[in-house]
Each structure stands twice: as C-alpha cells, then as structure tokens.
Amino acid sequence: MIIPGQLSAELAAVLAALLIPAVLAEPARRLALRYDLIDRSARHRVVFRRRIVPYLGGILVVVGTLVPALAVTGRIDIRLTAVVAGAVTVGILGFLRDLRRIALPFGMAMQAMMAFALAIGQVRLHVVQPGWLDIVLTALWVLGVANAFRLLDQVDGLLPTAVCATAVPLAAAAFVTDQPELAFLLVCFAAACCGFLLHNAPPMRIAMGASGGHFAGFLIAASAAVIRHADHATFDGMPMVMLVTSVAAVNAIVVAVVPHGLEPEWGVVRLNRLGFTLGPRLLLIFQLVGTAGAGLLAALVSGGVVNAYGTIPGALLVGLPLIVLLLQKPTPPPPPNLPRIKERHVVQPARSLVKGGLQK
Amino acid sequence: MSSQHTNLSETRTTPSSGRNTKRERYPGRWLPRGLRRIGLVGAVVLVSSAIGAVATNYLIASQIVNSVGRISGVFDGLDPATRPTADPAAAKGETILAIGSDLSGSDSDSAPAGSHMLLPHQLTDVIMLIRFDRLRGTLSVVSLPRDSWVEVPDFGKMKLHAAYPLGGPPLLIRTVEQLTQLRIDHFMVIDFAKFQSTVRLATDQAPADPDSRTGLPEEDLARIRSQQHVLRAVLAGLAQDPMQKPLQVYRLLEATTQAVAVDEAYQPDKLRELGMEAARLPEDRIWFLIAPVKETGWENDQNVVHLDGERASALWQALRSDTLADYVAQHPAELLSATP
Numbered sequence: 001m002i003i004p005g006q007l008s009a010e011l012a013a014v015l016a017a018l019l020i021p022a023v024l025a026e027p028a029r030r031l032a033l034r035y036d037l038i039d040r041s042a043r044h045r046v047v048f049r050r051r052i053v054p055y056l057g058g059i060l061v062v063v064g065t066l067v068p069a070l071a072v073t074g075r076i077d078i079r080l081t082a083v084v085a086g087a088v089t090v091g092i093l094g095f096l097r098d099l100r101r102i103a104l105p106f107g108m109a110m111q112a113m114m115a116f117a118l119a120i121g122q123v124r125l126h127v128v129q130p131g132w133l134d135i136v137l138t139a140l141w142v143l144g145v146a147n148a149f150r151l152l153d154q155v156d157g158l159l160p161t162a163v164c165a166t167a168v169p170l171a172a173a174a175f176v177t178d179q180p181e182l183a184f185l186l187v188c189f190a191a192a193c194c195g196f197l198l199h200n201a202p203p204m205r206i207a208m209g210a211s212g213g214h215f216a217g218f219l220i221a222a223s224a225a226v227i228r229h230a231d232h233a234t235f236d237g238m239p240m241v242m243l244v245t246s247v248a249a250v251n252a253i254v255v256a257v258v259p260h261g262l263e264p265e266w267g268v269v270r271l272n273r274l275g276f277t278l279g280p281r282l283l284l285i286f287q288l289v290g291t292a293g294a295g296l297l298a299a300l301v302s303g304g305v306v307n308a309y310g311t312i313p314g315a316l317l318v319g320l321p322l323i324v325l326l327l328q329k330p331t332p333p334p335p336p337n338l339p340r341i342k343e344r345h346v347v348q349p350a351r352s353l354v355k356g357g358l359q360k
Numbered sequence: 361m362s363s364q365h366t367n368l369s370e371t372r373t374t375p376s377s378g379r380n381t382k383r384e385r386y387p388g389r390w391l392p393r394g395l396r397r398i399g400l401v402g403a404v405v406l407v408s409s410a411i412g413a414v415a416t417n418y419l420i421a422s423q424i425v426n427s428v429g430r431i432s433g434v435f436d437g438l439d440p441a442t443r444p445t446a447d448p449a450a451a452k453g454e455t456i457l458a459i460g461s462d463l464s465g466s467d468s469d470s471a472p473a474g475s476h477m478l479l480p481h482q483l484t485d486v487i488m489l490i491r492f493d494r495l496r497g498t499l500s501v502v503s504l505p506r507d508s509w510v511e512v513p514d515f516g517k518m519k520l521h522a523a524y525p526l527g528g529p530p531l532l533i534r535t536v537e538q539l540t541q542l543r544i545d546h547f548m549v550i551d552f553a554k555f556q557s558t559v560r561l562a563t564d565q566a567p568a569d570p571d572s573r574t575g576l577p578e579e580d581l582a583r584i585r586s587q588q589h590v591l592r593a594v595l596a597g598l599a600q601d602p603m604q605k606p607l608q609v610y611r612l613l614e615a616t617t618q619a620v621a622v623d624e625a626y627q628p629d630k631l632r633e634l635g636m637e638a639a640r641l642p643e644d645r646i647w648f649l650i651a652p653v654k655e656t657g658w659e660n661d662q663n664v665v666h667l668d669g670e671r672a673s674a675l676w677q678a679l680r681s682d683t684l685a686d687y688v689a690q691h692p693a694e695l696l697s698a699t700p
Binding site: 157160161171175194281284295304 | 396397398401405407412416419420
C-alpha cells in the first residue's frame with residue numbers, strides 16, 4: 001500500500017485530468033471529422049440527422065483519466081489493475097465499434113467475457129449465495145451498466161454529468177474503505193469528465209462514442225463491485241451498487257423514452273416536444289443535482305450515517321427526472337425556423353458531406 | 361457556439377429572426393453565450409466537489425465515532441451535591457480524566473478498547489487529567505503519578521491507582537476530584553500499547569520504548585514522561601494538514617480512536633469537536649505537565665510518591681480557572697522537554 005506523498009502532486013494530476021480533455025477536444029474533433037469518425041448509428045436514421053457529431057471524446061476521457069492517475073499513483077494492486085485493464089479493453093472494443101470495424105454481437109461477447117473475467121477475479125456483488133450464480137449476475141450487471149452508460153452518450157452532456165455525479169460518491173466510499181488508489185482514479189475520472197463536458201455540453205461539439213460510454217459504464221460498475229467486495233467492518237457497499245444500477249437504469253430509460261431526434265438540437269427539441277421548458281442546461285443541472293443528491297445519500301447509508309430508509313428519498317431523487325419527464329404533456333413541435341449556424345469549424349470531408357447531402 | 365452542428369439550408373432564416381426564435385424557445389438566457397458551457401461545467405464541478413466533501417467528511421466522522429469504545433456506569437453513584445462545581449470563568453472547557461495501560465506486549469491488540477474494564481489492575485498505569493480550554497485554545501495534560509499517596513474517599517490514605525480496583529471509575533473520579541477540586545466532565549481509557557503503533561504510523565519511526573517498570577517511583581516519573589511523548593507524537597501526527605497527507609492522517613485518526621474508549625455520556629459530536637479542535641492547536645499551546653512531586657517515600661511498606669501540596673494546589677487552581685498560561689510562564693521547568 002502506497003501512502004500518497006503529497007497532495008500537491010495529486011492535485012496537479014486532477015487538474016491535468018480536467019485539462020487534457022478540455023484542451024485536446026478541438027484537435028480530436030477535427031481529426032475525427034477528417035477521418036469520418038462520426039455519429040451515424042443506423043442507416044435509416046442518417047437521413048434525418050441534421051448535425052454531425054464526431055466521436056473521439058471517449059479516447060480523450062480514457063487518456064485524461066488514466067495518464068495522470070497512473071502517473072501519480074505508481075504501483076496499483078492486482079484487483080485495481082484488473083479493473084483498469086478490463087475498462088481499457090472494453091474502451092478499445094468500443095473504439096472499434098466507433099470505427100465500424102467489429103459487429104455489435106462480437107463487441108458484446110467480448111464485453112461479457114471481460115465482465116466474467118473480472119467476476120471470476122473476485123470483483124463480485126455478493127448478492128446471491130451460490131458462487132457461480134453470483135459471478136453470472138455480476139457479469140450481467142456490469143455488462144448492463146456499461147451498455148446503459150453507452151446510451152447516455154446520445155443526449156448532449158448527459159454522460160459526463162451522470163459519470164461525474166456517480167464517480168464522486170464512489171470515490172468517497174473507496175477512500176473510506178481503505179482503497180485510496182481507486183478513490184483517486186475515480187476522482188481523476190470525474191475531473192476528466194468535467195473537462196470533457198466543456199465540449200459535450202448542449203449543443204455538443206464532440207461525443208464520447210462507444211469507446212467512452214462503455215469505458216465509463218464498465219469502470220463505474222466495476223468500482224462499485226470492488227467497493228462492495230471490500231467488506232469493511234462498518235461500511236456496506238450495497239447502496240453504492242444500487243446507486244449505480246439506478247443511475248444507469250433511469251438515465252437509460254430517459255434516453256429511450258424520449259423519441260429519437262429528428263432535429264439538430266435533438267436532445268433539446270425532444271424534451272421540448274414533451275412539454276419540457278427547462279432548456280438543456282438547466283435540465284442537465286436538474287439531472288446532476290438529482291444524481292449527486294442520491295449519490296450522497298447512498299454514501300451516507302453505506303457508512304451507516306443515515307439509516308436504510310434513506311434509500312427511499314435517494315431512489316426518488318434518481319427517479320425524479322424520469323417522473324417529471326413522464327408527467328409532461330406533449331406539446332406541438334416547435335416551428336421549423338432554426339437558428340443559423342456558422343460553419344467555419346467544419347473541415348473538408350464533413351463539409352462535402354453536408355453539401356452533397358446525407359440522403360444518398 | 362460557433363459550429364457544432366451543420367444544419368441543412370432549407371431551415372435558414374435571417375440571423376435576427378433566428379436569434380429571436382431561439383430566445384423564445386429556451387427561457388432563462390441570462391448568461392452570455394460563451395459562458396454557458398463554462399457555467400454548466402462550473403456547476404458540475406461545484407456540485408460534485410460539494411457532495412464529495414460532505415460524503416467523505418460524514419463517512420470518516422461516522423467511522424471514527426463508531427470505532428471509539430464506550431464505557432458504561434462511569435458517573436454512577438456520584439453525588440452531584442458533593443462534587444466540585446465548575447468555575448464559571450472556565451465554563452467553556454472540559455476536563456477529562458484519562459487512565460490507561462502501557463503494558464506493551466499485552467494481548468490488547470485483539471481486544472476492543474472497551475474490554476479494558478476486565479483488567480482493572482493493569483488499567484491505571486497512567487492517570488492523567490486533560491484540560492481543554494476552548495476559549496483560549498489550549499490543551500493541558502497533567503499526569504498524576506500512579507503511586508501518589510492520596511486520600512481516597514471512604515477508604516482512607518492509599519496509593520492513587522488503588523482506587524480503581526476498589527470502586528471503579530466512580531471512586532477514581534471522586535478521589536481525583538477531592539484531590540484537585542476540579543470537576544471531571546468525562547472519563548477516558550487509553551490503550552498506550554496501541555498508541556505506540558499509531559506513533560509509528562504518524563512519524564514513520566519507532567517511538568521511544570517506555571522503560572520497563574521495576575516499581576520505583578523515580579522510574580514511574582520517567583515512564584510518565586515517555587507516555588507524554590507518545591501522546592504528543594500522536595497529537596502532532598493528527599495536527600498534520602489532512603490535505604497534505606490525507607490517507608496518513610485518516611489512518612492515524614482511525615488507529616487513535618480504536619485505542620480510546622470514553623464514557624457513554626460523551627456525545628459523538630462533542631467528541632468529534634474536541635478531536636478536531638485539539639488537532640488544530642499549535643504545538644506551543646499544548647502543555648504536558650506532571651503533578652508536582654515533593655519526594656518519594658515509604659508508607660506501610662509501600663514505595664509511594666508524596667505530592668508537593670503547595671505547588672500542586674497552585675497547579676489545580678490554574679487548571680480550575682484556566683490560567684495555566686500564567687502557571688506555565690512561572691514554572692517553565694515543569695513542562696515536558698521538547699525531545700524524548
């Protein structure tokens with residue numbers, strides 16, 4: 001166990017984690033546009049897509065998280081190494097998906113293998129009694145959370161916000177359960193997501209793509225499992241597991257319930273169509289406060305500060321965005337005259353794509 | 361927000377009308393355009409760090425308070441009428457009577473701190489009064505030699521540490537209160553054997569081993585000094601900036617609280633407050649003293665320590681009225697030396 005020498009180095013690492021994605025986003029965006037690494041998930045939907053969102057943010061976030069964290073932490077224990085290696089592998093698989101080099105079933109199968117490997121390597125939920133069932137459950141859970149987080153990437157700014165609000169309580173829990181390296185990694189992850197949010201905020205200039213989404217989901221889920229496994233005397237990791245589950249589920253449902261966008265600022269317009277008038281950023285802050293509040297409650301319940309009934313307001317906090325969204329009455333779509341947008345940053349291939357039209 | 365997305369030309373309008381439409385569609389546009397992203401990121405950073413700080417703070421506090429042992433029945437049978445009253449001038453402080461064992465190599469590593477109640481004869485190797493003056497921000501630790509020849513209520517003259525096996529914490533508290541006329545607010549049991557391992561945590565070096573006891577009072581005083589050095593090292597370790605070495609301070613705090621048990625009436629938040637305030641004190645505001653000793657002598661074939669009545673009562677008076685700063689200024693030689 002390494003006792004961190006000075007926080008000044010760690011603070012510098014967190015700042016670096018914040019700055020790397022923030023600074024590199026624009027070059028990455030241009031690179032992605034040049035090499036056609038853009039969001040076009042399904043052929044039938046491309047027709048309606050009016051904006052081009054480059055995918056390279058995931059790589060930025062992975063680099064921004066791991067490079068400062070590992071540079072400062074130095075040696076990490078075997079379990080954390082397994083978690084990081086698994087997350088990176090899943091991120092690389094996601095990147096290959098972004099490049100459209102591998103098919104979805106293959107990617108899923110590989111992810112499931114990574115989750116199984118991790119579960120066999122003692123990163124487990126400890127929910128059910130027979131060991132093999134627990135391994136299966138854990139693997140399925142990690143797989144589910146990883147793919148749920150991937151969905152969040154579709155709405156502007158939602159993924160970094162959700163990750164940030166989930167990773168910070170997890171980091172606090174990891175610190176208290178005597179796993180400072182994991183705590184530090186999660187703090188760096190949250191910082192990298194904050195830096196990335198600068199460019200992912202609505203309207204987004206760059207998205208994480210499958211690489212970032214799967215990496216985020218996998219890392220968060222595996223961290224929650226590690227905290228759950230820590231088996232600390234006065235700390236029960238189950239509320240943290242429930243937090244991650246509910247954040248992933250509710251946000252994925254929010255994304256799925258809202259019909260897929262037809263307009264440029266689709267996240268916004270979709271919500272407006274549901275009668276939501278908060279605006280995209282206020283909605284994100286709403287989401288952030290709900291998730292963060294629930295994370296805080298989960299951490300306090302885990303530590304025994306608040307008794308278990310505290311999970312009820314926690315569940316409500318996470319579910320509030322969903323409830324609010326579902327209660328909205330649909331209103332007519334907004335008029336079609338959309339704001340004019342300058343195109344000076346769109347580089348050549350994308351411009352030709354636009355001029356040529358997407359409806360080939 | 362220059363160029364995030366490229367819309368097709370059929371929806372183009374004039375810039376002014378476009379902007380008007382936009383303003384209509386999204387309410388709450390009070391921030392300039394360029395600042396909106398930064399504002400959002402700022403909000404995320406702010407909320408995340410706030411919940412991180414709150415969660416860590418509460419979790420650590422709860423872990424620590426939970427790990428402190430509890431002793432029941434400390435103030436049972438004490439008649440409030442006969443107890444000394446707290447000096448109104450010194451109302452903002454508290455006096456703790458701390459006892460402990462320093463038997464290194466005892467099996468106390470495995471036993472929780474509260475279980476010390478089972479071993480009364482080992483418990484009173486250390487008897488100290490801890491006076492925390494909240495108003496002036498000072499902490500004074502006054503050790504009473506265990507072999508002090510004192511008047512124990514209902515039992516007559518005997519060694520101070522004999523009061524504990526005879527009547528438990530209440531009798532010891534009565535004895536000390538009668539001796540010093542200080543009102544004891546709380547009672548604490550410290551495991552010095554565990555404390556030594558925490559010192560190793562704090563300073564990354566082995567602490568000076570207290571001399572093994574041969575029963576002579578002179579060695580008793582030397583032992584008291586080494587115990588006080590251990591205590592000072594722990595306090596100095598806790599006083600480190602938690603931002604500099606967060607994990608080390610946390611480990612030390614956890615280890616310290618595991619070596620300590622307090623009476624049940626000591627509320628967790630009060631205890632936390634005391635710990636946090638004591639850790640913030642500068643080193644020159646923490647005084648370690650030994651009750652003034654006149655001589656060592658023999659009473660009924662027992663080797664005992666006679667306290668210096670005059671100087672001792674001056675010390676008790678200083679503790680009662682929280683004027684220990686003056687006392688220390690007058691008697692600088694009685695302070696614990698800076699190095700072990």
